Amino acid sequence: MEPFDSPEEAHFRAEARAWLEANAPRPPAPPIAPSAIVAEWTPAEEVQMLAEARAWQKLKFDAGWAGIAWPTAYGGRGASIVEHNIFSAEEAHFDVPHDALVVGLGWCGPAILLLGNEEQRQRLLPPLLSGSDVWCQLFSEPGSGSDLVSLSTRAVRDGDEWVISGQKVWTTFAHLSDLGLCIARTDPDLPPHRGLSAFVVDMRSPGVETRQIRQMTGSANFNEVFLNEVRVPDSNRIGEVGDGWRVVITTFMFERTAVLSVGATVADAFTALLAARPTNGSQRDRFLRVIVAGKALGYTQLRMDTALAQGRMPGPEGSVAKLVGTLLLADLYDQALDVLGADGLLADGDAPYGGEWQDAFLGTPGLRIGGGTDQIQRNIIAERILGLPKDSR
Numbered sequence: 001m002e003p004f005d006s007p008e009e010a011h012f013r014a015e016a017r018a019w020l021e022a023n024a025p026r027p028p029a030p031p032i033a034p035s036a037i038v039a040e041w042t043p044a045e046e047v048q049m050l051a052e053a054r055a056w057q058k059l060k061f062d063a064g065w066a067g068i069a070w071p072t073a074y075g076g077r078g079a080s081i082v083e084h085n086i087f088s089a090e091e092a093h094f095d096v097p098h099d100a101l102v103v104g105l106g107w108c109g110p111a112i113l114l115l116g117n118e119e120q121r122q123r124l125l126p127p128l129l130s131g132s133d134v135w136c137q138l139f140s141e142p143g144s145g146s147d148l149v150s151l152s153t154r155a156v157r158d159g160d161e162w163v164i165s166g167q168k169v170w171t172t173f174a175h176l177s178d179l180g181l182c183i184a185r186t187d188p189d190l191p192p193h194r195g196l197s198a199f200v201v202d203m204r205s206p207g208v209e210t211r212q213i214r215q216m217t218g219s220a221n222f223n224e225v226f227l228n229e230v231r232v233p234d235s236n237r238i239g240e241v242g243d244g245w246r247v248v249i250t251t252f253m254f255e256r257t258a259v260l261s262v263g264a265t266v267a268d269a270f271t272a273l274l275a276a277r278p279t280n281g282s283q284r285d286r287f288l289r290v291i292v293a294g295k296a297l298g299y300t301q302l303r304m305d306t307a308l309a310q311g312r313m314p315g316p317e318g319s320v321a322k323l324v325g326t327l328l329l330a331d332l333y334d335q336a337l338d339v340l341g342a343d344g345l346l347a348d349g350d351a352p353y354g355g356e357w358q359d360a361f362l363g364t365p366g367l368r369i370g371g372g373t374d375q376i377q378r379n380i381i382a383e384r385i386l387g388l389p390k391d392s393r
């Protein structure tokens with residue numbers, strides 16, 4: 001039982017822990033940094049990683065532990081956000097595939113739950129929740145990242161279908177995905193925010209081409225995606241025509257807070273690293289500061305959870321979570337290399353723990369860019385929380 005658990009929550013936590021102990025692989029000894037997005041995978045390892053992630057998701061789905069706070073009608077457990085958080089916190093202590101399915105489960109799925117229609121929720125959400133469908137997010141373009149609203153991919157209506165043409169970039173896991181949530185311009189004559197619409201694209205459709213991009217970690221998890229007259233049924237349009245920006249903002253809100261869920265696992269792994277290596281007082285002090293800041297960030301999470309539990313969309317708190325959460329992760333990975341000392345200079349098989357801490361360290365700049373850069377989060381916080389003058393646009 002945790003100090004703030006009610007008796008019902010303590011009971012739920014015990015049940016979740018017992019199920020995880022019986023079904024999840026234990027953390028390897030010593031634990032390593034979790035890193036599906038930043039790890040260096042060979043194509044064969046990538047296939048295996050995805051298969052493991054799907055199998056774990058299916059196991060949870062069949063046992064009623066997937067989509068804890070999602071309605072049962074869409075395959076969820078129908079429990080509360082608090083129970084969802086309890087399960088996530090418990091799951092974080094186990095060595096399970098953490099983030100390979102995060103784009104669908106963590107970002108696109110919750111957005112469709114809020115903004116999709118009933119037919120779309122029933123059709124799209126159960127296969128997403130069971131790990132059967134892998135999703136990607138087709139937002140950024142070569143000329144439109146921070147300034148996403150300027151995007152130029154076009155969708156033109158043709159009867160009951162839309163024909164989408166354009167180029168997306170930095171699309172995480174697009175090469176492995178079944179479906180993609182795509183934002184496209186449907187009316188170039190309207191002001192930029194109002195001329196956009198959101199669609200679910202079948203990534204196996206004729207006209208979809210993906211090309212992997214290699215990052216400095218060595219991984220090639222994100223892609224260029226070319227959309228060449230791709231036909232999408234109107235039944236795959238999420239929200240009203242012209243209301244795509246709302247889908248973008250909602251998806252970003254979930255993406256920006258996802259970083260909070262990896263914090264506990266990394267802190268666990270780092271604690272084990274500290275115990276396994278000789279450390280000095282200043283290293284332990286630096287770690288303590290991250291832990292305290294992480295606890296404080298937990299209150300931002302509670303504010304967002306309260307909003308969601310009351311049927312409201314959280315506001316710019318998501319930017320605080322993204323900015324502070326990724327800075328804390330960056331600090332922890334930097335500390336890990338400090339604790340590893342000269343071993344921190346090694347890579348791959350020569351390095352302790354297979355070089356996972358090095359991969360995580362090198363992947364941090366990516367985490368600080370994806371979902372909106374540090375600077376963009378600071379702008380949002382300045383304008384929407386602190387009430388400072390608007391950025392010049």
Ligand SMILES: Cc1cc2nc3c(=O)[nH]c(=O)nc-3n(C[C@H](O)[C@H](O)[C@H](O)COP(=O)(O)OP(=O)(O)OC[C@H]3O[C@@H](n4cnc5c(N)ncnc54)[C@H](O)[C@@H]3O)c2cc1C
Nearest residue numbers: 137138139140145146170171172366369370371372373375
């Ligand atoms: C690991 C990773 C995964 C990603 N996954 C996806 C994905 O799955 N789907 C997807 O659609 N996209 C994805 N992205 C793309 C990501 O959303 C964009 O890279 C990001 O929004 C920044 O856009 P940009 O790269 O075009 O940079 P730019 O917008 O060109 O920015 C360049 C620099 O200028 C700064 N800047 C820009 N505008 C301002 C301003 N107004 N004020 C102050 N500074 C500013 C930025 O902070 C940045 O430092 C991913 C990126 C990474 C790194």
